[in-house]
């Protein structure tokens with residue numbers, strides 16, 4: 712995709728932002744707060760129309776939300792009156808598939824995120840980490856090709872976030888998952904170096920892509936590793952100068 716976006720009030724969030732998510736790639740978008748990361752993600756999902764440019768999925772232009780692209784929000788969205796299984800089943804509603812099949816897919820998605828045996832729990836009986844797993848299972852149950860994640864770990868306590876981060880890559884790219892690409896917005900640089908294959912750095916106002924960096928460290932990645940820290944330095948350098956300029 713290659714897009715520009717201006718809000719109705721005339722605020723030009725970004726221009727000429729071009730991003731590609733190849734097959735089996737975990738893409739991360741980082742940038743200072745307010746730079747336009749969430750806006751970009753909503754454009755990628757077809758929820759917002761770009762002012763210029765277009766979003767393409769396998770050669771087709773995306774103009775509205777599609778089941779082929781799922782979004783996991785920052786805040787954990789589960790319905791308190793529904794069990795884990797019912798929450799995941801919701802994803803299949805628009806598809807109108809037979810209940811038996813929907814049940815099977817939902818159970819498989821819960822298994823994938825490590826929640827087998829917890830199908831009948833209600834959100835209030837679960838930890839924050841479990842609820843976020845339910846939200847991810849719901850996104851995966853729709854069998855999307857692309858998963859968009861907006862700060863998926865930011866509302867979890869650090870230990871829970873770390874546990875889920877360790878597993879997420881294998882969950883998303885498991886052999887039985889039809890998922891082709893993941894695009895995650897994050898402000899947590901360590902998380903990004905731990906997970907991403909490719910990182911797009913946004914900065915400035917209007918925002919531009921100021922860096923596209925491939926992370927070439929074998930998995931699992933260790934934050935103590937020297938190369939890991941070199942990537943962190945690279946990102947700090949790409950993010951800092953414009954932040955400082957803004958404060959002047």
Ligand code: ADP
Pocket residue numbers: 718719720722724742743744745746747748749750751
């Ligand atoms: P980020 O996710 O990087 O923190 P956002 O995409 O949420 O940034 O917001 C980018 C910019 O657009 C911010 O300056 C924000 O104030 C502005 N913005 C967000 N939503 C709207 C809206 N509905 N109308 C006008 N401006 C908005």
